[in-house]
Amino acid sequence: MSRSRPARVIGATVGALVILSVGVYGPATLLGPLPEATATLVTPAAGESVPFPPALPATGGSAVIGLATVTPDPAFPETTALDADALATTLPLAVAGTAEPLPMAAATKIVTALVVLDAKPLTLGETGPQIPITAADYQDYIDYGNSGARTVVVFPGELWTETELLQAMILGSSNNHADTLARWAFGSLDAYSAAANAWLGKQGLDGTRVADATGLNDESVGTATDLARLAGLAAADPVIGAILSQPASALVGQRGVDNTTAFLAEEGVTGITRSYTDGAGVCFLFTGQVQGPDSTYTFAGALLGEPDYDTLTSDVTALMESARAGVRELPTLAQGDAYVEFSTPWGAEASGTVRTATTTYGWQAQAPGDAEVILETVSTGRAGKTVGRVTVETGGTEVTSTLVLDRTISAPGLGWRLLHPVPMISALIAADR
Structure with missing residues (x-):
């Protein structure tokens, strides 16, 4: 009897830890927040607008x-x-x-x-x-x-x-x-x-x-x-x-x-x-x-x-x-042009694209400047969800348009959540900060 008591204590402790782990791990992975998608800025293909600089004299x-x-x-x-x-x-x-x-x-x-x-x-x-x-x-x-x-x-x-x-x-x-x-x-x-x-x-x-x-x-x-x-x-x-x-x-x-x-x-x-x-x-x-x-x-x-x-x-x-x-009328931001690519740890991918085409009447003396992109946090979202905005300068004028998802980023299944504890726990810790 006395020799079996330590075994029972160890068994009870292990069982309690298993129950506790399941009780914490399960909700953390199944109900916790998802990791953020990785955002990579991209540059759309150059448009057809060719710069036409002012003609100025070389002297003086x-x-x-x-x-x-x-x-x-x-x-x-x-x-x-x-x-x-x-x-x-x-x-x-x-x-x-x-x-x-x-x-x-x-x-x-x-x-x-x-x-x-x-x-x-x-x-x-x-x-x-x-x-x-x-x-x-x-x-x-x-x-x-x-x-x-x-x-x-x-x-x-x-x-x-x-x-x-x-x-x-x-x-x-x-x-x-x-x-x-x-x-x-x-x-x-x-x-x-x-x-x-x-x-x-x-x-x-x-x-x-x-x-x-x-x-x-x-x-x-x-x-x-x-x-x-x-x-x-x-x-x-x-x-x-x-x-x-x-x-x-x-x-x-x-x-x-x-x-x-x-x-x-x-x-x-x-x-x-x-x-x-x-x-x-x-x-x-x-x-x-x-x-x-x-x-x-x-x-x-x-x-x-x-x-x-x-x-x-x-x-x-x-x-x-x-x-x-x-x-002339400058096609500053073309509808559907992608300025950011999103990828998730579970393999979903989507682009942040210009929602509405914008133009400006101005003088494109130089090639358009680098785009300034401001993004929101993205984990999942339906196609058309706003994910940020993009601003470019051309012809001396700044033009801004909303960026939206070009396709839906769906949540992963339960199996992926349970089998990937590191990103799930990391997302939970980040959400509590």
Whole structure:
């Protein structure tokens, strides 16, 4: 009797362990969560869309940046929108020539306009305060005129509104009006330069620096990429946009202002500033538009250091020809394209595919960028279940679509659960974390 007691104790212990194991193992494998499917990112076959880069000159410095694609609302056919907030981080569609800062001539006056409007804002349609023409302002008019620089006539004691000063500076490229605005808004030209350079830094235009309000000083320099962004900022400003689109025929005392910005409007170009100095050559900031069947694509550009106006005409014409060839409906995400493959430990497989085809009207200057894929956890699911999303960039625009399973991932049978304890227990532990 005494010798059999240890055996009975051992037997009871083993039996209890077996019962306990079955009681824990069975529910853990039969009722516990399934292991996650392994996700492998894949790249779909390239589509038929061929990049068509902007035609830019090799000399000087030039850049083109996409601004917006606008599909007009039938109720508001004149409505447009430019995404000015994104300009600081938007990659250019193309850059050519030197990437170094170059003298920027009257493009400096666009900095002056934006910085003054930042300090002394106007609402659209508002003329702003009346500003007296001082003796210093009149002397600027005399001095700049004697040197052959562009001016618009003023007389001491006259009153010009802020809008009128801006019109004379932007449309007429008046150097004396640039200095008048800078002194009025900041007290002195030195104070203006300090404020303008601080403003440029806040806009992320780190390759641009001003030494004056006019651009006659060759130390006022900018990179082509910065100045393309500057053109976009100017086009997006409602006050500057109104001055460019509805130029005044006359200002104080019926003094007309020649519009120096207008250039190749028949090509879809809106000039923002066009100027020449010996040190800078011909400089041109502008926006271009390509009209599609249902949408309008707008881009901003800068050409610096052009040798003459005939060359500028040829280069801008070539650019617009390339725009009309390159701007089109882009098949960005094709329905059914797979961006992820799922495989399970029990052998089930499926793909995460684009649910809805998406297109964008834009300029595919380069091949589409790498896809960004964000996935949800997948173990099982019916065909059509949402498993994530994919985002690609093309033509300066990001496009996103939902990813769905192309076929059902079914759960494994009971036998597989019981015979594969390691993945089942691992899944249970992971679910408890």
